[in-house]
Amino acid sequence: MATMKFLCDTKRCIECNGCVTACKNENDSALEWGIQRRRVVTLHDGQPGEASISVACMHCSDAPCMAVCPADCFYRTEDGVVLHNKDKCIGCGYCLYACPFGAPQFPKKGAFAARGKMDKCTFCSGGPEENFSEAERQKYGSNRIAEGKLPMCAELCATKALLAGDAEVVSGIYRERVAYRGADNAAWK
Amino acid sequence: MKEQKPDLQRRSLLKALTIGTAAGVAVAASQVSVAQANESTDSATTHQDGYRETAHIRNYYNSLR
Ligand code: SF4
Ligand code: SF4
Ligand code: SF4
Numbered sequence: 001m002a003t004m005k006f007l008c009d010t011k012r013c014i015e016c017n018g019c020v021t022a023c024k025n026e027n028d029s030a031l032e033w034g035i036q037r038r039r040v041v042t043l044h045d046g047q048p049g050e051a052s053i054s055v056a057c058m059h060c061s062d063a064p065c066m067a068v069c070p071a072d073c074f075y076r077t078e079d080g081v082v083l084h085n086k087d088k089c090i091g092c093g094y095c096l097y098a099c100p101f102g103a104p105q106f107p108k109k110g111a112f113a114a115r116g117k118m119d120k121c122t123f124c125s126g127g128p129e130e131n132f133s134e135a136e137r138q139k140y141g142s143n144r145i146a147e148g149k150l151p152m153c154a155e156l157c158a159t160k161a162l163l164a165g166d167a168e169v170v171s172g173i174y175r176e177r178v179a180y181r182g183a184d185n186a187a188w189k
Numbered sequence: 190m191k192e193q194k195p196d197l198q199r200r201s202l203l204k205a206l207t208i209g210t211a212a213g214v215a216v217a218a219s220q221v222s223v224a225q226a227n228e229s230t231d232s233a234t235t236h237q238d239g240y241r242e243t244a245h246i247r248n249y250y251n252s253l254r
Contacts, residue, residue, distance in 0.1 A: 002240050077239065078239050079240040131238055145238075145239065146239075148241065148245055148246065149243070149245050149246065150246055154249075155249055160253050163253060165240075165249070165250065166242075169250055173250070173253045176254065
């Protein structure tokens, strides 16, 4: 069984935010105002050695969000994708504190400053609702995995910096790249 | 007071433009539905909902090397 992973090749990321936009567009039906499932972080901006990396949920093998959620919202699919159930979510925000990547997002508006239901990257594979159902589209966005495709953010990355798919294939491709360009240009230097 | 007459020429230009884009969208939509039809036959043969290496995914992997 394949395990899904993201890998961002920092030597190729040009901070264009195309992945962020692609995600917004693909999952728009599920995204409340202000929610952004993916973001691009730049280190040493404008200085020598500048590097950018695109981050969303990393679909952790031993996911801290899953461990802390008091409402037991999270589950892992057969493909190793961490998904959550918005119907169970009580909006407590624990997952956001637990997540090392700041992946969980909360709607910015709401009565009495209530957080509302958490939203995060689904690896473009929908949620607990039936595949391709209207409910799934409204709550979780697209389900490209069921369509036999991969995440929109990665498929649309113009420089092929953001890689997604079977962890073994993706890491193999990255290894080939590093072998080609040499260790000095591996990732951050 | 100057009589305010709508500039009909401008309107007809806008109209022509919108018809043009609508037609463009219709063409694009029909192409998308063809693409989706191809894709669904692709997945229908495998009868699976999870990840599987479809032709689409293989093409993507090949584009990364
Ligand atoms: S939300 Fe955060 S902790 Fe949970 S799987 Fe994603 S990256 Fe890991
Ligand atoms: S905000 Fe929702 S998903 Fe996150 S820990 Fe609380 S109940 Fe669970
Ligand atoms: S996998 Fe899908 S939901 Fe996750 S960041 Fe990429 S486009 Fe957004």
